[in-house]
Amino acid sequence: MKHAALTPLGVMVLALLREGDMHPYEMIRLLRLRRQDAIIKITNGTFYHTVGRLQRQGLIAEVGVDRDGNRPERTTYALTDAGPQALAAWVRTHLADADGTTGFRVALAEAHNLDRAEVADLIGIRRTALARELAEVQKRLTRAQALNILEQFAIESHRRRAMLRAEIEWTDSFLERLARPDYLWGVTDIPVEHQAGNLALRKAARA
Known part of the structure; x- marks a missing residue:
């Protein structure tokens, strides 16, 4: 299946979902907690539009709906089989870009994929x-x-x-x-203590 071109924000969404299933509110909070909104402007409207576009492209899919107390229902999304491939292809395309545009900055931020x-x-x-x-x-x-x-x-x-x-x-x-062999790279290289910190950050994003 041929997919429409990804936006830098769409790439960030795919990279987040590679870490695990999430709902949009959690993803927005996590990006802001990690200060990745310094790379690209994030608004709720644009983010939800991006999520919807990725779903229509077949790169992500709904996997559940949760309700916590009086809060609105939150739809949880996961990557489809095509999601990681699209993510990697986009990063490859923009990582060699010498212009230093937003595309390169996002590709560099997600190069660990x-x-x-x-x-x-x-x-x-x-x-x-x-x-x-x-x-x-x-x-x-x-x-x-x-x-x-x-x-x-x-x-x-x-x-x-x-x-x-x-x-x-x-x-x-x-x-x-x-x-250097001792330079941590990729998900499999992350030590347990750093994994725990990342889980704590995700917990804070869900609050």
Whole structure:
């Protein structure tokens, strides 16, 4: 089955449901408790629309309805077999993006859903693109200097050069950490004490 393109928020929903079945209220609370709303704006209306869209795409499905006291009924959702595949495909597509857009930021936040070796390959592709752009920016600045162009007319190139240098420095540091056997990666690498903390966070999100 061919699915419509996922949005960054849709990817976050799929990643949450990979951790376990949840209702939308719990998912919204959990994203905010983890401060992931700093990456992408989350409103209740947009979130419920996203959940409905994912269900129509066949990526998630209703698995139960709960009622707690006088609270409204809450529908619990789970991933279908197609959900994890769509999640992984989207992250693969955007993780090598050199533009640093919201798509890349969400892909990076959800990169732990891929094998570390694959993540290293994709981030390596991005690093090559960043280095290529840095070389082009440096070439423009060198030409501007040779022509005695005032810096004020090249200030954006100076800013971009600084940003690219910082991105490459961070990327190299991340790849070094990812290559270490003791660097925790993926759900299976999470120690019991961290799993307990994550469960506590989910409990708080359900309250």
